Amino acid sequence: MLLTERADRLFAGMTIAGYAIGAAEGILYLRGEYAYLRAFLEDVLTTRYRDHLLGAAILGKTGFDFDIRIQMGAGAYVCGEETALISSCEGLRGDPKTRPPFPAQKGYLGLPTVVNNVETLCCVPKILEEGPATFGGHGSPGSSGTKLLSISGDCSRPGIYEVEFGIPLTEVLTLAGADDAIAVQVGGPSGQLIGPKDYARKICFDDLATGGSIMTFGPGRDVLKTAACFMDFFVDESCGYCTPCRVGNVLLKDRLERIRAGRGEPGDLDYLQRLGTTVKTASRCGLGQTSANPILTSLANFRPRYEEMVKAHQDGFNPSFDVRAAVSEAEGIAGHSSVIYPQPIEER
Amino acid sequence: MSDTVALTIDNVQLQGRPGQTILEAADEAGIYIPRLCHLKGLQPFGSCRVCTVLVNGRPQAACTQPISPGMVIESSTEQVREIRKDLIDMLFVEGNHFCMFCERSGNCELQAMAYRFGISAPRYPFLFPSRAVDASHPDIMIDHNRCIRCARCVRASRDLDGKEVFGFVNRGPHKELAVNAAARLVDTTVDVTDQAMNVCPVGALLKKRTAYVVPIGRRKYDHTPIGSEIEGARSQ
Amino acid sequence: MDLALPASTKKIVIDPVTRVEGHGKVTILLDEANQVVQTRLHIVEFRGFERFIQGRPFWEVPVLVQRLCGICPVSHHLAAAKAMDRIVGGEHLTPTASKMRRLMHYGQIFQSHALHFFHLCSPDLLFGFDADVKIRNVIGVAARYPELAVQGVMMRKFGQEIIKATAGKKIHGTGAIPGGVNKNLSIQERDGFLQDLDQMVTWARGAVGIARDYTVSNLQTLAPFGSFESSHMSIVRNDGAMELYDGNLRAIDAVGDKIFDQVPCQEYSDYLAEEVRPWSYMKFPFIRSLGPERGWYRVGPLARINTADFIDTPEAEAARREFMALTGGKPNNLTMAYHWARMIESLHAIEKIRDLLHDHDLQGTDLVVKGERREEGIGIVEAPRGTLIHHYKVDDQDQVVMANLIVSTTHNNEPMNRAVQKVARDYLSGVEITEGLLNRVEVAIRAYDPCLSCATHALGQMPLTVELLDHAGQVLDTKST
The missing domain is CATH 1.20.1440.230 (NADH-ubiquinone oxidoreductase 51kDa subunit, iron-sulphur binding domain)
Known part of the structure; x- marks a missing residue:
């Protein structure tokens, strides 16, 4: 959503970050699944070059040179890991790199590199425009600002919500129409699956951390x-x-x-x-x-x-092994059925 | 910058040199940290994780983690040993490792590691994958059944032989060793005299027709466990 | 192990499948007058070696296939190695290699025969077929005849140590490699064996006496027991002498006339064929010229004594002459004479070991030869229980593409069926399987092959099930040992 609605702000954030650390090049890593956005994003970049917001001597400031290019990925979850992302940008297998050295020491092509996500970089222009106090005025202690939540699953109003950090999960569920959720996956596959006893907990870095993904599971789900x-x-x-x-x-x-x-x-x-x-x-x-x-x-x-x-069976036997399946290949080779297990063992 | 770095491994105080990894510093001090993918002379890789240690309570691979002053390292505690046993077990069940007829038996680092840890059977179920043998080359054979994806041959071919004969394809459990050719080893520039031919820790990359020439009793790990050569340095 | 289970426990009876090497099932089919019409020994285990060895490199085969058996792995090791000698063109071994392999083989014969006779069969012979199974086992022998039990253990140990010195390990070693061996025998190893040698010869001599006296004094009972006339096959030396490691095939009929003689091993398939029957995993080999009906034959100690013109070691030769005298020089067809024949071979093996230990070639250092590469190799040895044939094809990438193994138990498949049938006809009364019948089925099988009974006496329970069926195929009775 940020890429489609606020691409300009993202590129502004990247440019400011480049200025801050003295970098001359920025890369937007775009997963293969989002290839359809590429032409649109290239247009935004072209406009920014034309307006002297990218390129050499940005806005006439000598020495402030910054370019942005788009690197397409092939589509791998692991390339969201910063060092795997760098490997992929370098044209290598999308394997994570050994750390140390960390990207800020030796990153892309061995050069110091900062890797941030789109949402973080989009915050940068806003903080500079409105001042850190305004930004810090949102959210909770330790988790300043707002957070975009992508809410999906068994809920009547799925979608993307911007909430203040520190919001209790119950409120999020109410927003999305998932008050009857029996379980919620907070933070995507690598996050945690929690039950109703934890719904009062808060969305923030210190409690329920999430990159933005909330999945709700209603009654009847296993x-x-x-x-x-x-x-x-x-x-x-x-x-x-x-x-x-x-x-x-x-x-x-x-x-x-x-x-x-x-x-x-x-x-x-x-x-x-x-x-x-x-x-x-x-x-x-x-x-x-x-x-x-x-x-x-x-x-x-x-x-x-x-x-x-996993309850123990009353008779003391917990069959974890399917003998028929185990002998089937041998039967195929031998060309006739097992003499010892000619048919399934009697069902208990 | 000081020319020594003080740290402790399992309550033993030692002085390493700046730029060393934990594993290198430990080796010099005669403390053996078990490892499979690491081989002296090759770039550290950090894939097997058998050299996992706790550094100030945090898990790290000793083969890739540089030393820093004051590090407190746990290597032979029960917790770390159990993690290593799990990893060794995983390497066994992931492939088809039939020690009983494998020609590397007695010279195999994976087998020797299992013996060192007292593993007679893995605690995890065998996955029995279906894997191929590439015997196309007249002098060399790859038995993928036994490959542990340590990348020693990949690194040796690239960095020592300057050839890049080997690499990996696919990912996750399907990740496997591949050769730099359309399909077969015979179509690569590999040669039986390559240094890559001497680094496989298991019986995956083999020189043909050299099997079982060394009798039982004279094989590398018949009398002393793996790691003795490093631990021996300490007692001297 | 006794597990205390709740009263509601339903027991799932699993046939003794776990001991793959030892699982057997016998069915006895009666006609309407309740007379035995058919008996079948079903070998129900499926091994699959011939299949899963495909694709493996040929040099792995001798080490891999010996896993077929834990009692006679050396036989498989050597048969496969001989086949692979052909593959690498190294069949003309150096003297050191050839003699090291022979030493390994005789060590194997010696230890296996000791196991077969003392541990597995002596309880039947010493206590009688009807003795309580609680006594009729190796522990019972140890209690009643401690000296004999110790002899058995020590003879087996001696053979196992020979195997270890030649193959690297007592079980499943790596000594034989294509074209040779990987070690010689050190002076120290040799001298260790020489110390015990005389004792071993004495005991082996004594064991021949025990087997002979038992057979001769119980001849009335034993002569008909599971017996029948049959052909016999083994390898023999060029001059007709008994040969266990490397010779040519000879087959004779029940009266001693030769069916074929001095057939090179590489031509075995021109003379032997195998038939598949749907009720057993084991194939039925037969002599081609006689056809599947009449072409079956026996292998093993009895067959070898019958086929050989003489034995080239003096004490065993004297024992052979005494053995042959019982049947007037004609082939002996008594199933229970296998034990006597086996002990004669045991004596022969220790005599051979003695000769080899005094041969300095064993300390040679020229271990491996190679020649012109071939794509097909056949290796045949006389394993403790009989002729063992390994046949392989290897492609130009060194991978096995075909394997055919005919093991001793397979050659003896029909004879064992016949023996069981004879016992069933003679000892079945009524429509019930008695303990006596069950025991005798066991004894008959064990005369040929402890591999179907290796767990019997040692653990007190034989993995054998006998089923009695009426003419309509209904099960009348079933009993497991």
């Missing part, structure tokens, strides 16, 4: 399915560079799917907790460090739902 969908997402979006994220997310998802299929056992909850913690602790970048959150936060906030699915 939080395990929600978590599973997000794990699918992370398995798909991991760059595969480091072991815990590449392998751990698959293991987490497989076990969650087993639980969902009714083949769980009580020990599975500790298994998920342990594995999730390792992925969180040992992963190399922010993606992996947060990829276990769908499971870890749903496990913390919706534990009874998990417990219900």
Whole structure:
């Protein structure tokens, strides 16, 4: 929305940032999914060059040279991670880089680089126009200003809302028409899945942090399915560079799917907790460090739902293994059915 | 700038040199921090995460993290050991590592690491992926079943051989080693004398027809665990 | 392990599938007059080695395929290595390589026969077929005949140490590589074996005596037990001597006439074929010239003693002559004579080991040869339980594209079925499976192959199920050991 409605302000913010740090070049990294915006954004840039708001000696000020170009990405979640974004800009695989050095030390092509998101840069012209006091007058202590929330899911009024930092989640839900939500995902897939007992908490950096994504889930939704969908997402979006994220997310998802299929056992909850913690602790970048959150936060906030699915069976047998599926390939090779398991084991 | 950097690893005080990574400083001090993707002489990569340590309580990869004065590092605490065991387990279940007939058995760093950590069977279920073997080259073979994506061959070919024979394609669990050719190893400029041929920690990149020539009992890790060469330096 | 489960527990009975090497099921089919019309020994495990070895590099094969078995892995290791010798054009091994492999092989024969005889079969022989299974096991032997039990253990250990010295490990080593071996025998290793050698020869001699005396003194009972006339096959040396590691194929009929002789191993498939039957995973090999109906044969110790013209070690040769005298020089067709034959081979193996240990070639350093690369290789050895055939094709990228393994148990498939059928006809009374019948089925199978009974005495339960069916196919009775 900022790109379509306030592109000019974004580029102004970038130019000011360039001036502040003494940079000569700015890059707008545009995901492949937004390729349709490119022509429009190029037009805005052309206009700014024409008006001497970009290029050499901006507004006649000698030495204030600043160019902006648009870098198209191929569409990968991990390229939202700042060092992966830089790799992608450099024409490399969208893998995160080793830190240190941090981008501010050695970033794009080895040069000091600041990476900020569109919303932050759009705030810059407003702060300069209206003064920091006005900006600071909005929001809550530690989280100045306003925040754009993209609210979706089971709600009667989905959309993009600008709210003041510090707003309680209940108010957000009321705004969007989601008062009956049984669960809310705050902060996108890498955020947290919370339940009604936490709805009084506030949207701000110190409490419920979010890049802007709020997803609401109404009655009838299964939080395990929600978590599973997000794990699918992370398995798909991991760059595969480091072991815990590449392998751990698959293991987490497989076990969650087993639980969902009714083949769980009580020990599975500790298994998920342990594995999730390792992925969180040992992963190399922010993606992996947060990829276990769908499971870890749903496990913390919706534990009874998990417990219900992993109850010990009365007879002491919790079948986690499908023997028919296991022998089917061998049967195919042998050309006849298993002598020992000719048909499914008697259903309990 | 001082020419030494004081830090502690597992309550041992040591002096590193500016610009060293934690792993380099520890190696010099005779403290072994387990690692798989790291190899002396190659650019640090930080993919396996087995060298994870806690630096002032925060997890970091020792192979990429530079030392700084006053760092308090935990490497062999129970918490860190458990994380490493998880990572080693993950590397086993991710591929098809059949030590019992693998020609690198006894010389394999992954296997040796499992022994060092007392892992006899991984705690995670095997994923049994379907992976290919590229035996197209007359002298070299890639068994993708055993690749742990450590990029040692990628780095050695690029930085030591000046060839860029190897790279990665795809992402997430589908990430895999690829060669700089339309499809097959035989179509690349790789040669059996390349330095890249000597760096694979597992049995993925192999010189053909050299298997099992060293008898059991004389293989690299038959008598001393991996890391002994570094720990041995300390006792001397 | 006994688990205390709630009273509502429903037990899921899973056939003893976990011991893949030892799972068997026997069905006995009766006619309307309740006479046995058919018995079948179903080998229900599926191994899949021939399939999953495809695509693997050829040098991996000797190490990989030996995982087929935990009792006789050396046989698979060597048969595959011999096939791979052909692939690398290295079939003319150096003296050191050839003798190291032979030493490994004789060590294997010695330890496996000791296991088979002392641990698995001696309970049947010492306590009788009908003795309580609680006593009729290796622990029972140890309690009643402690000296014998110790001998068995020590003989097996000696063989295992030989294997370790030649292959690197007691089980699943890596000693044989295409075109040779990866180590020689050090003086120190050799001298260690020489210390125990005389004791081993003495015990092996004694074991021949035990098996002979048992057979001769129980001949009335044993002669008909699971017995039938059959052809016999093995490899033999160029001069007709018994040969266990490297020779040519010979097959004789029940009266000793040769069906084929001195057939080079590479031509085995011109003389042998395999038939698939839908009720068993195991194929049925047969001699082509006789056809699938009549072409079946026996392999293993009994067959080898029958096919060989002589044995080239003196004590074993004397024992062979005594054995053949029982049947007037004609082939011996007694199923229970396998045990006696096995102990003669055990004596032969230790005599061979003795000769080899005194041969300085074992300390040579020329270990590997190579020659012209081939795309097909066949390796045949005489494994403890019989002829073992490994046949591979390898493409120009060094990957296996075809594998065919005919193991001893497969050659003996039809004979074991016959033995079980004979026992069923002789000992089934009524429409009920008695303990006596069950025990005898076990004993008959075990004469051929401990691989179908390796867990039996050791753990007290044999992974064997016998099912009795009436003429309409209805199950009348089923019993598991």
